[in-house]
Amino acid sequence: MNDTIEHLATLVREAVNITVLTGAGISTESGISDFRSPGGVWDRYNPDDLNFQSFLSSEESRKIYWKFHREFYLPMKLSKPNDAHYALAELEQMGKLQCVITQNVDNLHQRAGSSPDKVIKIHGTACMVRCLACGATFDREEIERRIDEGEEVPRCESCNGLLKPATVSFGQPMPEEETSRAFEMARSSDLFVVLGSSLVVYPAAQLPFEAINSGAKLAIINLTATPYDNYADVVIHAKCGETMKRMIELVKGDT
Ligand SMILES: [Zn+2]
Known part of the structure; x- marks a missing residue:
């Protein structure tokens, strides 16, 4: 497990434009x-x-x-933001984060310090x-x-x-502007990170495909397996908060 977080940290160090997709898994760690x-x-x-x-x-x-x-x-x-939300705010400060695409409707990314213009809320x-x-x-x-x-x-x-x-309720159309921006951000990233999503609901299920098809590396952090695990450069089946916290420490060179 430490090896894989190390690998994730290396991918993050090498990346310039990171796009992160966050799903329900990151919010459940905040009790939602x-x-x-x-x-x-x-x-x-x-x-x-x-x-x-x-x-x-x-x-x-x-x-x-x-x-x-x-x-x-x-x-x-x-509810309160957790270490995973704070890690993403920190990635933004490092100048590496292109955007966070989130399936969550809870505003925890902004509350952790992410800039509103860096967060694409595809489910409103x-x-x-x-x-x-x-x-x-x-x-x-x-x-x-x-x-x-x-x-x-x-x-x-x-x-x-x-x-x-x-x-966005079941049966309600996806917001067009946010969805097309999410696809654009997936395609223009050099590292696409999935955090706490099982990648089964559209468009989340399509975004990693767009990213790797455009040459991005793919990292998946989710408690359970996803349909994309075989295509990812690194897969970590663990909690988002502790994984991301450790990753940031490694990237910053703390031990
Ligand atoms: Zn009205």
Whole structure:
């Protein structure tokens, strides 16, 4: 294991434009539950109520969706970035980080010090709410206060359109600008690092392919195996936080 972290550190030392993809695994280390894992919030809800079509078509589903999302949001707000988030902020300071593409909606990268313009949120953010009709955005806290005061399904104050957390729900189209930027960043990197993603959901599953196809090296840090392990230059099946912390120490020459 030390050998492989050493190898990862060497790849990072040699790289100039690193693109990192982060998935649920990095957030679970901060105590944020993965929707899809057993025992998660997901288990207590019917997925049919939570997809985008139901949100658009049924007031009852919208009520359930907001209730569900609140159960995710309140603990998320109290969570803290971990060593993996801080390691990425440090890579940015070293001038090596091209960007972080994240599947997470929790804002922990920015809270750890990553610049907002270096973080591409391909699944949106739970910290904002967007009007599906006029596109206006609102701070999540402001909308949560309205829910506290009794609104079950908040609506846009200017156009009465449906408000929804600015995350990408099942069945909801991916944000075009973020997705195309993510692909561009994968292709222009010389090292692509996967942190805590099993690489099964699109577009995460496609990004490492774009990167290696354009000549990048590939490193994967994930607790379980991924479909890309055989194509990677280094694979580490361990926690993201401890691995990245050690890697940064090695890159900086501390022991
Ligand atoms: Zn509106």
